[in-house]
Amino acid sequence: xxxxxxxxxxxxxxxxxxxxxxxxxxxxxxxxxxxxxxxxxxxxxxxxxxxxxxxxxxxxxxxxxxxxxxxxxxxxxxxxxxxxxxxxxxxxxxxxxxxxxxxxxxxxxxxxxxxxxxxxxxxxxxxxxxxxxxxxxxxxxxx
Amino acid sequence: xxxxxxxxxxxxxxxxxxxxxxxxxxxxxxxxxxxxxxxxxxxxxxxxxxxxxxxxxxxxxxxxxxxxxxxxxxxxxxxxxxxxxxxxxxxxxxxxxxxxxxxxxxxxxxxxxxxxxxxxxxxxxxxxxxxxxxxxxxxxxxx
DNA sequence: ATTACACTTGCAACATTATTGCATTTAAGT
DNA sequence: ACTTAAATGCAATAATGTTGCAAGTGTAAT
Ligand SMILES: [Mn+2]
Ligand SMILES: [Mn+2]
Ligand SMILES: [Zn+2]
Ligand SMILES: [Zn+2]
Numbered sequence: 044x045x046x047x048x049x050x051x052x053x054x055x056x057x058x059x060x061x062x063x064x065x066x067x068x069x070x071x072x073x074x075x076x077x078x079x080x081x082x083x084x085x086x087x088x089x090x091x092x093x094x095x096x097x098x099x100x101x102x103x104x105x106x107x108x109x110x111x112x113x114x115x116x117x118x119x120x121x122x123x124x125x126x127x128x129x130x131x132x133x134x135x136x137x138x139x140x141x142x143x144x145x146x147x148x149x150x151x152x153x154x155x156x157x158x159x160x161x162x163x164x165x166x167x168x169x170x171x172x173x174x175x176x177x178x179x180x181x182x183x184x185x186x
Numbered sequence: 187x188x189x190x191x192x193x194x195x196x197x198x199x200x201x202x203x204x205x206x207x208x209x210x211x212x213x214x215x216x217x218x219x220x221x222x223x224x225x226x227x228x229x230x231x232x233x234x235x236x237x238x239x240x241x242x243x244x245x246x247x248x249x250x251x252x253x254x255x256x257x258x259x260x261x262x263x264x265x266x267x268x269x270x271x272x273x274x275x276x277x278x279x280x281x282x283x284x285x286x287x288x289x290x291x292x293x294x295x296x297x298x299x300x301x302x303x304x305x306x307x308x309x310x311x312x313x314x315x316x317x318x319x320x321x322x323x324x325x326x327x328x329x
Numbered sequence: 330a331t332t333a334c335a336c337t338t339g340c341a342a343c344a345t346t347a348t349t350g351c352a353t354t355t356a357a358g359t
Numbered sequence: 360a361c362t363t364a365a366a367t368g369c370a371a372t373a374a375t376g377t378t379g380c381a382a383g384t385g386t387a388a389t
Contacts, residue, residue: 066355207337
Protein backbone atom coordinates (compact mmCIF):
# COMPACT_ATOMS: atom_id res chain seq x y z
CA UNK A 44 0.00 0.00 0.00
CA UNK A 45 1.96 2.94 -1.36
CA UNK A 46 1.93 5.93 0.95
CA UNK A 47 1.55 8.29 -2.02
CA UNK A 48 -1.62 6.47 -3.03
CA UNK A 49 -4.59 8.80 -2.81
CA UNK A 50 -7.96 7.87 -1.46
CA UNK A 51 -9.41 7.20 -4.88
CA UNK A 52 -6.62 4.85 -5.88
CA UNK A 53 -6.65 3.17 -2.50
CA UNK A 54 -10.38 2.46 -2.76
CA UNK A 55 -10.11 1.14 -6.30
CA UNK A 56 -7.27 -1.17 -5.33
CA UNK A 57 -9.17 -2.39 -2.26
CA UNK A 58 -12.23 -3.26 -4.30
CA UNK A 59 -10.30 -4.89 -7.12
CA UNK A 60 -8.26 -7.10 -4.82
CA UNK A 61 -11.48 -8.25 -3.22
CA UNK A 62 -12.49 -9.58 -6.61
CA UNK A 63 -15.12 -6.95 -7.26
CA UNK A 64 -15.51 -4.37 -10.01
CA UNK A 65 -14.42 -0.87 -9.15
CA UNK A 66 -17.58 1.01 -9.93
CA UNK A 67 -18.07 4.69 -9.06
CA UNK A 68 -20.64 3.78 -6.41
CA UNK A 69 -18.27 1.36 -4.69
CA UNK A 70 -15.29 3.67 -4.84
CA UNK A 71 -17.32 6.54 -3.41
CA UNK A 72 -18.73 4.31 -0.66
CA UNK A 73 -15.32 3.11 0.39
CA UNK A 74 -13.90 6.63 0.36
CA UNK A 75 -16.67 7.79 2.66
CA UNK A 76 -16.09 4.95 5.11
CA UNK A 77 -12.34 5.47 4.94
CA UNK A 78 -12.75 9.05 6.07
CA UNK A 79 -14.97 8.18 9.00
CA UNK A 80 -13.76 7.51 12.52
CA UNK A 81 -16.75 5.41 13.43
CA UNK A 82 -19.03 2.97 11.65
CA UNK A 83 -21.71 4.53 9.47
CA UNK A 84 -25.27 3.50 8.78
CA UNK A 85 -26.63 2.99 5.32
CA UNK A 86 -28.51 6.28 5.68
CA UNK A 87 -25.33 8.13 6.64
CA UNK A 88 -23.44 6.72 3.68
CA UNK A 89 -26.33 7.63 1.40
CA UNK A 90 -26.39 11.19 2.66
CA UNK A 91 -22.70 11.66 1.94
CA UNK A 92 -23.21 10.31 -1.56
CA UNK A 93 -26.42 12.14 -2.38
CA UNK A 94 -24.83 14.23 -5.11
CA UNK A 95 -24.03 11.00 -6.95
CA UNK A 96 -27.68 9.94 -6.84
CA UNK A 97 -26.96 6.29 -6.27
CA UNK A 98 -29.98 4.08 -5.61
CA UNK A 99 -30.37 2.92 -2.04
CA UNK A 100 -30.63 -0.71 -3.11
CA UNK A 101 -27.29 -0.38 -4.86
CA UNK A 102 -25.65 1.06 -1.78
CA UNK A 103 -27.11 -1.70 0.37
CA UNK A 104 -25.89 -4.35 -2.06
CA UNK A 105 -22.44 -2.85 -2.28
CA UNK A 106 -22.13 -2.65 1.48
CA UNK A 107 -23.31 -6.24 1.78
CA UNK A 108 -20.93 -7.42 -0.95
CA UNK A 109 -17.98 -5.67 0.67
CA UNK A 110 -18.87 -7.33 3.97
CA UNK A 111 -18.95 -10.72 2.27
CA UNK A 112 -15.45 -10.03 0.92
CA UNK A 113 -14.15 -9.01 4.34
CA UNK A 114 -13.48 -5.45 3.27
CA UNK A 115 -16.13 -4.10 5.62
CA UNK A 116 -17.50 -5.20 8.95
CA UNK A 117 -21.25 -4.99 9.54
CA UNK A 118 -22.22 -4.39 13.15
CA UNK A 119 -25.59 -4.48 14.84
CA UNK A 120 -25.21 -1.94 17.59
CA UNK A 121 -28.63 -2.26 19.10
CA UNK A 122 -30.61 0.56 17.59
CA UNK A 123 -32.10 -1.49 14.80
CA UNK A 124 -29.81 -0.12 12.13
CA UNK A 125 -26.79 -1.81 10.56
CA UNK A 126 -23.50 0.03 10.66
CA UNK A 127 -20.49 -0.49 8.42
CA UNK A 128 -16.80 0.21 8.90
CA UNK A 129 -13.61 -0.69 7.11
CA UNK A 130 -11.73 -3.67 8.50
CA UNK A 131 -8.22 -2.47 9.17
CA UNK A 132 -5.57 -4.91 8.03
CA UNK A 133 -3.51 -4.54 11.17
CA UNK A 134 -1.54 -6.94 13.32
CA UNK A 135 -4.29 -9.12 14.72
CA UNK A 136 -6.56 -11.23 12.62
CA UNK A 137 -9.35 -10.53 15.05
CA UNK A 138 -9.05 -6.80 15.37
CA UNK A 139 -12.70 -6.44 16.22
CA UNK A 140 -13.24 -4.00 19.06
CA UNK A 141 -16.13 -3.05 21.30
CA UNK A 142 -18.48 -0.31 20.19
CA UNK A 143 -20.32 2.16 22.33
CA UNK A 144 -23.69 3.59 21.35
CA UNK A 145 -25.24 6.55 23.13
CA UNK A 146 -28.89 5.82 23.78
CA UNK A 147 -29.59 9.56 23.86
CA UNK A 148 -27.89 11.04 20.80
CA UNK A 149 -27.14 7.86 18.88
CA UNK A 150 -23.44 8.59 18.49
CA UNK A 151 -21.15 5.63 18.08
CA UNK A 152 -17.57 5.26 19.18
CA UNK A 153 -15.00 2.54 18.66
CA UNK A 154 -13.47 1.44 21.97
CA UNK A 155 -9.99 0.06 21.75
CA UNK A 156 -9.23 0.10 25.46
CA UNK A 157 -11.86 -2.12 27.03
CA UNK A 158 -11.42 -5.75 27.75
CA UNK A 159 -13.75 -8.38 29.13
CA UNK A 160 -13.14 -10.47 32.16
CA UNK A 161 -15.22 -13.40 33.29
CA UNK A 162 -16.10 -13.65 36.97
CA UNK A 163 -16.71 -17.37 37.17
CA UNK A 164 -16.02 -20.12 34.72
CA UNK A 165 -19.44 -21.66 34.93
CA UNK A 166 -21.49 -20.12 32.28
CA UNK A 167 -22.04 -20.87 28.68
CA UNK A 168 -21.26 -19.26 26.37
CA UNK A 169 -17.53 -19.02 26.81
CA UNK A 170 -15.96 -15.69 26.13
CA UNK A 171 -13.78 -17.20 23.44
CA UNK A 172 -16.85 -17.55 21.31
CA UNK A 173 -17.77 -13.89 21.59
CA UNK A 174 -17.18 -12.07 18.33
CA UNK A 175 -18.78 -8.73 19.01
CA UNK A 176 -19.18 -6.53 22.06
CA UNK A 177 -21.62 -3.67 22.22
CA UNK A 178 -21.93 -1.22 25.09
CA UNK A 179 -24.88 1.08 25.33
CA UNK A 180 -25.31 4.04 27.63
CA UNK A 181 -24.98 7.78 27.91
CA UNK A 182 -22.01 9.44 26.22
CA UNK A 183 -20.04 12.26 27.81
CA UNK A 184 -21.81 14.83 25.69
CA UNK A 185 -25.18 13.69 26.94
CA UNK A 186 -23.96 13.39 30.55
CA UNK B 187 -45.25 -11.40 47.93
CA UNK B 188 -47.00 -14.47 49.32
CA UNK B 189 -45.30 -17.70 48.36
CA UNK B 190 -48.66 -19.38 47.82
CA UNK B 191 -49.50 -16.77 45.22
CA UNK B 192 -49.94 -18.39 41.83
CA UNK B 193 -48.70 -16.99 38.57
CA UNK B 194 -52.02 -15.42 37.70
CA UNK B 195 -52.33 -13.62 41.03
CA UNK B 196 -48.70 -12.58 40.92
CA UNK B 197 -49.12 -11.02 37.48
CA UNK B 198 -52.30 -9.21 38.44
CA UNK B 199 -50.68 -7.79 41.56
CA UNK B 200 -47.59 -6.72 39.61
CA UNK B 201 -49.68 -4.86 37.05
CA UNK B 202 -51.95 -3.22 39.61
CA UNK B 203 -49.11 -1.97 41.75
CA UNK B 204 -47.58 -0.43 38.66
CA UNK B 205 -50.72 1.67 38.38
CA UNK B 206 -52.08 -0.14 35.34
CA UNK B 207 -55.30 -2.05 34.80
CA UNK B 208 -55.08 -5.80 35.02
CA UNK B 209 -56.45 -6.77 31.64
CA UNK B 210 -56.34 -10.34 30.30
CA UNK B 211 -53.77 -9.34 27.70
CA UNK B 212 -51.43 -7.86 30.29
CA UNK B 213 -51.78 -10.72 32.72
CA UNK B 214 -51.11 -13.26 29.98
CA UNK B 215 -48.10 -11.30 28.75
CA UNK B 216 -46.56 -11.09 32.19
CA UNK B 217 -47.16 -14.78 32.84
CA UNK B 218 -45.35 -15.67 29.62
CA UNK B 219 -42.36 -13.51 30.50
CA UNK B 220 -42.33 -14.80 34.05
CA UNK B 221 -41.98 -18.34 32.77
CA UNK B 222 -39.11 -17.51 30.46
CA UNK B 223 -35.44 -17.77 31.37
CA UNK B 224 -34.37 -15.22 28.77
CA UNK B 225 -35.82 -12.06 27.26
CA UNK B 226 -38.45 -12.58 24.59
CA UNK B 227 -39.18 -10.67 21.42
CA UNK B 228 -42.59 -9.27 20.62
CA UNK B 229 -43.00 -12.07 18.07
CA UNK B 230 -42.19 -14.72 20.67
CA UNK B 231 -44.66 -13.28 23.14
CA UNK B 232 -47.29 -13.10 20.42
CA UNK B 233 -46.75 -16.75 19.48
CA UNK B 234 -47.26 -17.90 23.04
CA UNK B 235 -50.47 -15.89 23.26
CA UNK B 236 -51.86 -16.78 19.85
CA UNK B 237 -54.81 -18.67 21.31
CA UNK B 238 -55.92 -15.44 22.97
CA UNK B 239 -55.89 -13.62 19.63
CA UNK B 240 -54.55 -10.37 21.00
CA UNK B 241 -53.75 -7.68 18.45
CA UNK B 242 -50.06 -7.08 17.86
CA UNK B 243 -50.44 -3.37 18.51
CA UNK B 244 -51.94 -4.15 21.90
CA UNK B 245 -49.06 -6.43 22.81
CA UNK B 246 -46.55 -3.81 21.70
CA UNK B 247 -48.31 -1.13 23.71
CA UNK B 248 -48.55 -3.30 26.79
CA UNK B 249 -44.89 -4.22 26.60
CA UNK B 250 -44.00 -0.55 26.17
CA UNK B 251 -46.24 0.51 29.05
CA UNK B 252 -44.79 -2.11 31.37
CA UNK B 253 -41.31 -0.90 30.45
CA UNK B 254 -42.31 2.67 31.29
CA UNK B 255 -43.50 1.44 34.70
CA UNK B 256 -40.24 -0.41 35.34
CA UNK B 257 -41.93 -3.78 35.39
CA UNK B 258 -40.11 -4.89 32.25
CA UNK B 259 -36.73 -4.12 30.76
CA UNK B 260 -36.48 -3.58 27.01
CA UNK B 261 -33.14 -4.59 25.55
CA UNK B 262 -31.63 -4.02 22.13
CA UNK B 263 -29.51 -7.08 21.64
CA UNK B 264 -28.13 -6.25 18.25
CA UNK B 265 -30.29 -8.18 15.83
CA UNK B 266 -32.67 -5.33 15.21
CA UNK B 267 -35.46 -6.74 17.37
CA UNK B 268 -36.51 -5.55 20.82
CA UNK B 269 -36.53 -8.08 23.64
CA UNK B 270 -38.39 -7.86 26.94
CA UNK B 271 -37.77 -9.44 30.31
CA UNK B 272 -39.11 -8.98 33.81
CA UNK B 273 -37.02 -6.79 36.08
CA UNK B 274 -36.29 -8.80 39.18
CA UNK B 275 -36.74 -6.81 42.34
CA UNK B 276 -33.57 -8.09 43.92
CA UNK B 277 -30.81 -6.51 45.98
CA UNK B 278 -29.27 -4.06 43.53
CA UNK B 279 -31.09 -1.21 41.95
CA UNK B 280 -29.06 -1.71 38.81
CA UNK B 281 -29.42 -5.42 38.38
CA UNK B 282 -28.99 -5.19 34.65
CA UNK B 283 -26.76 -7.92 33.33
CA UNK B 284 -24.99 -8.64 30.04
CA UNK B 285 -26.80 -10.62 27.38
CA UNK B 286 -25.36 -13.00 24.85
CA UNK B 287 -26.85 -13.49 21.42
CA UNK B 288 -25.85 -16.34 19.14
CA UNK B 289 -25.35 -15.00 15.63
CA UNK B 290 -26.08 -18.47 14.24
CA UNK B 291 -29.23 -19.68 15.98
CA UNK B 292 -30.40 -16.42 17.53
CA UNK B 293 -30.65 -17.83 21.04
CA UNK B 294 -30.27 -15.38 23.89
CA UNK B 295 -28.82 -15.97 27.32
CA UNK B 296 -28.58 -13.81 30.40
CA UNK B 297 -25.02 -13.65 31.71
CA UNK B 298 -24.72 -12.98 35.39
CA UNK B 299 -21.04 -13.82 35.70
CA UNK B 300 -19.28 -11.45 33.36
CA UNK B 301 -17.81 -8.14 34.32
CA UNK B 302 -16.13 -5.43 32.33
CA UNK B 303 -12.69 -4.07 32.95
CA UNK B 304 -11.17 -1.04 31.30
CA UNK B 305 -7.61 -1.27 30.05
CA UNK B 306 -6.71 2.39 30.09
CA UNK B 307 -8.43 5.37 31.58
CA UNK B 308 -8.17 7.48 28.46
CA UNK B 309 -11.27 6.84 26.50
CA UNK B 310 -14.64 8.37 26.50
CA UNK B 311 -17.20 7.13 27.27
CA UNK B 312 -16.53 6.08 30.82
CA UNK B 313 -17.72 2.68 31.84
CA UNK B 314 -19.87 4.18 34.57
CA UNK B 315 -22.14 5.49 31.88
CA UNK B 316 -22.68 2.10 30.30
CA UNK B 317 -26.19 0.84 30.93
CA UNK B 318 -26.30 -2.20 28.71
CA UNK B 319 -23.79 -4.79 27.60
CA UNK B 320 -24.37 -7.10 24.66
CA UNK B 321 -22.10 -9.92 23.58
CA UNK B 322 -22.57 -11.58 20.24
CA UNK B 323 -20.95 -14.74 19.00
CA UNK B 324 -21.40 -18.47 18.58
CA UNK B 325 -23.18 -20.37 21.35
CA UNK B 326 -22.02 -23.77 22.56
CA UNK B 327 -24.75 -25.50 20.59
CA UNK B 328 -23.58 -23.92 17.36
CA UNK B 329 -19.89 -24.54 18.18
C1' DA C 330 -75.77 -3.80 41.32
C1' DT C 331 -75.37 0.27 38.61
C1' DT C 332 -73.00 3.87 36.72
C1' DA C 333 -69.38 6.82 34.81
C1' DC C 334 -65.25 7.53 32.76
C1' DA C 335 -60.59 7.09 31.94
C1' DC C 336 -57.98 3.45 30.36
C1' DT C 337 -57.45 -0.19 27.00
C1' DT C 338 -58.23 -2.62 22.79
C1' DG C 339 -58.86 -3.83 17.75
C1' DC C 340 -58.30 -2.49 13.34
C1' DA C 341 -56.20 -0.32 9.67
C1' DA C 342 -53.10 2.85 8.04
C1' DC C 343 -48.54 4.32 8.21
C1' DA C 344 -43.24 4.61 9.00
C1' DT C 345 -38.69 2.83 8.75
C1' DT C 346 -35.18 -0.33 7.53
C1' DA C 347 -33.80 -3.77 4.54
C1' DT C 348 -34.34 -7.24 0.66
C1' DT C 349 -35.55 -9.07 -3.92
C1' DG C 350 -36.90 -9.54 -9.13
C1' DC C 351 -35.88 -8.13 -13.42
C1' DA C 352 -34.71 -5.38 -17.45
C1' DT C 353 -30.97 -2.32 -18.60
C1' DT C 354 -26.30 -0.67 -18.27
C1' DT C 355 -21.38 -1.10 -17.54
C1' DA C 356 -16.56 -2.67 -16.12
C1' DA C 357 -12.90 -5.09 -17.68
C1' DG C 358 -10.63 -8.89 -20.15
C1' DT C 359 -9.84 -10.10 -24.85
C1' DA D 360 -14.19 -2.48 -30.45
C1' DC D 361 -16.46 -6.66 -28.71
C1' DT D 362 -18.31 -9.70 -25.27
C1' DT D 363 -20.30 -11.00 -21.18
C1' DA D 364 -20.75 -11.56 -16.37
C1' DA D 365 -21.26 -8.22 -12.92
C1' DA D 366 -23.56 -4.20 -11.35
C1' DT D 367 -27.30 -0.85 -11.38
C1' DG D 368 -31.99 1.50 -11.22
C1' DC D 369 -36.53 1.01 -10.28
C1' DA D 370 -40.38 -0.89 -8.19
C1' DA D 371 -42.33 -4.29 -5.43
C1' DT D 372 -42.00 -6.74 -1.18
C1' DA D 373 -40.85 -8.05 3.70
C1' DA D 374 -40.13 -7.39 8.61
C1' DT D 375 -40.50 -4.66 12.60
C1' DG D 376 -42.60 -1.20 14.96
C1' DT D 377 -45.88 3.04 15.57
C1' DT D 378 -50.08 5.83 15.46
C1' DG D 379 -55.19 7.54 14.98
C1' DC D 380 -59.54 6.66 16.23
C1' DA D 381 -63.92 4.44 17.34
C1' DA D 382 -65.53 0.83 20.28
C1' DG D 383 -65.07 -1.85 24.47
C1' DT D 384 -63.79 -2.66 29.46
C1' DG D 385 -61.68 -2.43 34.26
C1' DT D 386 -62.21 0.19 38.44
C1' DA D 387 -63.92 2.92 41.85
C1' DA D 388 -67.60 5.66 43.42
C1' DT D 389 -72.38 5.65 44.13
MN1 LIG E 1 -15.30 0.41 15.14
MN1 LIG F 1 -31.64 -11.05 30.98
ZN1 LIG G 1 -24.91 11.08 23.51
ZN1 LIG H 1 -26.41 -20.81 18.53
